[in-house]
Amino acid sequence: xxxxxxxxxxxxxxxxxxxxxxxxxxxxxxxxxxxxxxxxxxxxxxxxxxxxxxxxxxxxxxxxxxxxxxxxxxxxxxxxxxxxxxxxxxxxxxxxxxxxxxxxxxxxxxxxxxxxxxxxxxxxxxxxxxxxxxxxxxxxxxxxxxxxxxxxxxxxxxxxxxxxxxxxxxxxxxxxxxxxxxxxxxxxxxxxxxxxxxxxxxxxxxxxxxxxxxxxxxxxxxxxxxxxxxxxxxxxxxxxxxxxxxxxxxxxxxxxxxxxxxxxxxxxxxxxxxxxxxxxxxxxxxxxxxxxxxxxxxxxxxxxxxxxxxxxxxxxxxxxxxxxxxxxxxxxxxxxxxxxxxxxxxxxxxxxxxxxxxxxxxxxxxxxxxxxxxxxxxxxxxxxxxxxxxxxxxxxxxxxxxxxxxxxxxxxxxxxxxxxxxxxxxxxxxxxxxxxxxxxxxxxxxxxxxxxxxxxxxxxxxxxxxx
Amino acid sequence: xxxxxxxxxxxxxxxxxxxxxxxxxxxxxxxxxxxxxxxxxxxxxxxxxxxxxxxxxxxxxxxxxxxxxxxxxxxxxxxxxxxxxxxxxxxxxxxxxxxxxxxxxxxxxxxxxxxxxxxxxxxxxxxxxxxxxxxxxxxxxxxxxxxxxxxxxxxxxxxxxxxxxxxxxxxxxxxxxxxxxxxxxxxxxxxxxxxxxxxxxxxxxxxxxxxxxxxxxxxxxxxxxxxxxxxxxxxxxxxxxxxxxxxxxxxxxxxxxxxxxxxxxxxxxxxxxxxxxxxxxxxxxxxxxxxxxxxxxxxxxxxxxxxxxxxxxxxxxxxxxxxxxxxxxxxxxxxxxxxxxxxxxxxxxxxxxxxxxxxxxxxxxxxxxxxxxxxxxxxxxxxx
Numbered sequence: 001x002x003x004x005x006x007x008x009x010x011x012x013x014x015x016x017x018x019x020x021x022x023x024x025x026x027x028x029x030x031x032x033x034x035x036x037x038x039x040x041x042x043x044x045x046x047x048x049x050x051x052x053x054x055x056x057x058x059x060x061x062x063x064x065x066x067x068x069x070x071x072x073x074x075x076x077x078x079x080x081x082x083x084x085x086x087x088x089x090x091x092x093x094x095x096x097x098x099x100x101x102x103x104x105x106x107x108x109x110x111x112x113x114x115x116x117x118x119x120x121x122x123x124x125x126x127x128x129x130x131x132x133x134x135x136x137x138x139x140x141x142x143x144x145x146x147x148x149x150x151x152x153x154x155x156x157x158x159x160x161x162x163x164x165x166x167x168x169x170x171x172x173x174x175x176x177x178x179x180x181x182x183x184x185x186x187x188x189x190x191x192x193x194x195x196x197x198x199x200x201x202x203x204x205x206x207x208x209x210x211x212x213x214x215x216x217x218x219x220x221x222x223x224x225x226x227x228x229x230x231x232x233x234x235x236x237x238x239x240x241x242x243x244x245x246x247x248x249x250x251x252x253x254x255x256x257x258x259x260x261x262x263x264x265x266x267x268x269x270x271x272x273x274x275x276x277x278x279x280x281x282x283x284x285x286x287x288x289x290x291x292x293x294x295x296x297x298x299x300x301x302x303x304x305x306x307x308x309x310x311x312x313x314x315x316x317x318x319x320x321x322x323x324x325x326x327x328x329x330x331x332x333x334x335x336x337x338x339x340x341x342x343x344x345x346x347x348x349x350x351x352x353x354x355x356x357x358x359x360x361x362x363x364x365x366x367x368x369x370x371x372x373x374x375x376x377x378x379x380x381x382x383x384x385x386x387x388x389x390x391x392x393x394x395x396x397x398x399x400x401x402x403x404x405x406x407x408x409x410x411x412x413x414x415x416x417x418x419x420x421x422x423x424x425x426x427x428x429x430x431x432x433x434x435x436x437x438x439x440x441x442x443x444x445x446x447x448x449x450x451x452x453x454x455x456x457x458x459x460x461x462x463x464x465x466x467x
Numbered sequence: 468x469x470x471x472x473x474x475x476x477x478x479x480x481x482x483x484x485x486x487x488x489x490x491x492x493x494x495x496x497x498x499x500x501x502x503x504x505x506x507x508x509x510x511x512x513x514x515x516x517x518x519x520x521x522x523x524x525x526x527x528x529x530x531x532x533x534x535x536x537x538x539x540x541x542x543x544x545x546x547x548x549x550x551x552x553x554x555x556x557x558x559x560x561x562x563x564x565x566x567x568x569x570x571x572x573x574x575x576x577x578x579x580x581x582x583x584x585x586x587x588x589x590x591x592x593x594x595x596x597x598x599x600x601x602x603x604x605x606x607x608x609x610x611x612x613x614x615x616x617x618x619x620x621x622x623x624x625x626x627x628x629x630x631x632x633x634x635x636x637x638x639x640x641x642x643x644x645x646x647x648x649x650x651x652x653x654x655x656x657x658x659x660x661x662x663x664x665x666x667x668x669x670x671x672x673x674x675x676x677x678x679x680x681x682x683x684x685x686x687x688x689x690x691x692x693x694x695x696x697x698x699x700x701x702x703x704x705x706x707x708x709x710x711x712x713x714x715x716x717x718x719x720x721x722x723x724x725x726x727x728x729x730x731x732x733x734x735x736x737x738x739x740x741x742x743x744x745x746x747x748x749x750x751x752x753x754x755x756x757x758x759x760x761x762x763x764x765x766x767x768x769x770x771x772x773x774x775x776x777x778x779x780x781x782x783x784x785x786x787x788x789x790x791x792x793x794x795x796x797x798x799x800x801x802x803x804x805x806x807x808x809x810x811x812x813x814x815x816x817x818x819x820x821x822x823x824x825x826x827x828x829x830x831x832x833x834x835x836x837x838x839x840x841x842x843x844x845x846x847x848x849x850x851x
Contacts, residue, residue, distance in 0.1 A: 197726060207775060209780075227810055339658050339662070393635055394633075395662070395666065396634075397643065399643070432656065465662060466662075
């Protein structure tokens with residue numbers, strides 16, 4: 001044994017040593033992991049920043065959800081949320097009366113019909129607003145709104161809610177999907193064809209509205225094409241209209257099938273050719289990448305846009321692009337430097353203060369007054385962006401609405417109450433701290449009676465409008 | 468900081484300049500310009516007609532063209548859309564100038580870019596950051612507020628040291644600004660600093676309007692009920708307050724008549740005419756008229772030919788109006804020739820910046836003002 005012992009001992013010693021060192025390295029690794037987890041996990045500042053930009057405000061329960069994740073995990077978490085959609089109002093699914101039937105209507109019937117269309121528009125908008133307030137897929141909804149603002153159409157002109165709903169479904173399907181598919185769907189989208197007058201675009205009488213906006217706003221961006229390109233695009237789109245069931249269809253009789261030159265060296269004949277030419281044009285990926293960047297970050301980094309656009313143009317994967325933008329250095333150093341849109345302000349406020357009881361009709365009215373009626377951008381360029389949301393007049397409108405919000409908070413304090421009443425919680429709701437207000441807050445921190453007053457002060461201060 | 472010291476200077480100026488005027492009660496020194504934006508691209512070919520080109524016009528616009536009973540004769544060579552028949556009287560008084568063929572080289576047909584070009588007085592390929600009046604107004608008047616914008620688009624005044632306020636109408640402004648208090652916080656965050664700046668302008672304007680309101684002005688003219696008409700009534704009211712605000716802007720639209728144009732265009736032009744004429748009548752009565760100038764503008768004119776949808780598409784050159792107590796009435800520039808089209812569009816012959824430059828040089832007596840080197844001015848204003 002002793003021999004054996006002596007024979008074995010070094011190795012035993014070694015083994016013990018080995019065990020010991022394994023233990024140490026394990027401990028070290030665990031320690032490192034803990035340290036790492038601590039330094040990788042989002043700070044409260046970072047969590048609220050991500051939720052203010054990638055969602056609709058720093059709502060307490062979402063804040064909790066992502067607080068243990070690191071940056072890219074949190075971004076993935078938001079990207080993965082699935083929609084939980086409420087049933088759309090019945091009127092949206094009713095069959096649209098065909099043109100013949102509408103022509104036969106009497107004056108009174110026509111009045112009733114228009115009234116029912118307007119009523120349905122209201123229900124539809126209200127449905128969408130509720131969706132934005134209740135749906136957990138906040139980032140997908142942010143992108144849905146982004147695309148509604150990019151591929152604009154408005155209920156005011158389209159009138160038929162059915163068609164706008166169809167467009168909404170196409171947008172929702174590809175909001176974080178494929179841009180090439182989205183573009184193709186939008187060029188052939190019935191609501192779009194009505195909105196930009198392509199239903200009147202024929203070989204004999206070309207109407208270049210859709211062709212022009214497709215180049216200027218939807219793909220290349222202003223300055224990257226000439227008038228000859230607009231004309232060729234318009235011609236390629238001739239005949240693309242609606243059949244009697246309001247589905248898009250090329251009516252060959254009205255289509256100009258001649259070979260047309262676009263971008264000086266590409267030959268196109270049809271709408272599909274046009275879409276292919278647009279996707280092949282290097283400005284398209286740049287334009288879209290820049291727009292998405294600007295949606296999430298206050299200042300454009302042109303070098304980064306160029307890099308991201310090159311990747312984007314390979315497979316048009318919107319989700320991948322959004323992920324890259326939200327993981328960029330610039331995104332995480334941009335807190336509080338953007339201004340909330342009306343939808344972000346209203347939906348964000350309601351989502352943040354759970355239990356806040358404001359009737360949907362009032363919320364819709366607020367949005368309208370601030371200039372963001374859902375499904376109704378003011379023109380083809382879409383709703384304003386950034387500080388263009390505000391001039392002195394709109395500032396006043398917002399100030400009054402925030403007063404209303406403050407009153408609603410005050411009268412719902414009993415329901416909402418305590419969860420918001422610590423200094424820390426309050427600070428986690430706004431993008432940046434209120435200049436000159438911390439001291440007052442700190443002093444009153446323990447006085448529950450003042451919570452109401454502080455929340456009121458919070459939402460009526462201009463900083464509540466920052467994200 | 469800069470802004471504060473600027474306002475301070477303004478206040479000192481007000482003491483020395485404004486006081487004698489207020490004592491006199493009427494006719495503030497500062498000549499007033501009212502910009503009227505025809506938003507959407509007004510179809511100028513159906514607004515002002517060159518009767519010498521009538522047969523070509525009819526050929527280009529067989530359905531869209533104005534028939535004899537849809538127009539009103541202005542003089543031997545020109546007719547106006549019938550909605551503008553009220554313009555004949557000021558024309559005969561020599562208070563209306565028509566500037567034809569206004570535009571710029573390499574016309575841009577995007578609504579958004581082209582109105583930016585007009586608002587910033589840039590060349591087609593020049594990207595500026597300030598409006599053409601953004602730095603002109605402050606030196607003209609001691610008022611804390613240099614411009615009031617009713618409705619959309621304040622770009623002409625933005626990006627410089629002009630202090631402007633944008634509002635829907637006076638009544639709503641008073642109601643809503645009641646609770647806005649002065650806020651002297653400053654911030655390095657540019658978004659927040661922008662919001663705080665708006666808040667400050669509102670509180671300044673509120674104070675200024677309160678002064679004016681104390682004069683209890685009652686309009687003597689009935690203004691049309693349209694939004695535009697009511698905004699023109701508010702402009703008249705503020706001018707009568709003698710607050711020395713040098714510029715106003717009102718917008719009306721949409722003139723983007725791709726489809727079913729005739730009814731919309733008739734209605735819009737009627738509103739423009741009624742609003743402008745009511746303001747003229749009100750300020751004639753009050754004695755302010757010699758100090759008031761109205762000028763229309765729009766992002767572009769429209770195609771010479773009609774399109775297939777009962778309307779017409781984006782075009783280039785257009786005619787615009789200047790109306791005022793000291794305007795040198797008449798025609799300026801040449802009406803574009805319908806037989807000389809470039810890519811289906813008429814060709815401009817007066818740079819729109821010439822019109823702007825003339826207004827600043829002659830109306831506000833800034834002879835050194837130049838919008839582009841070598842740009843000619845029109846002799847369009849009578850000296851006071």
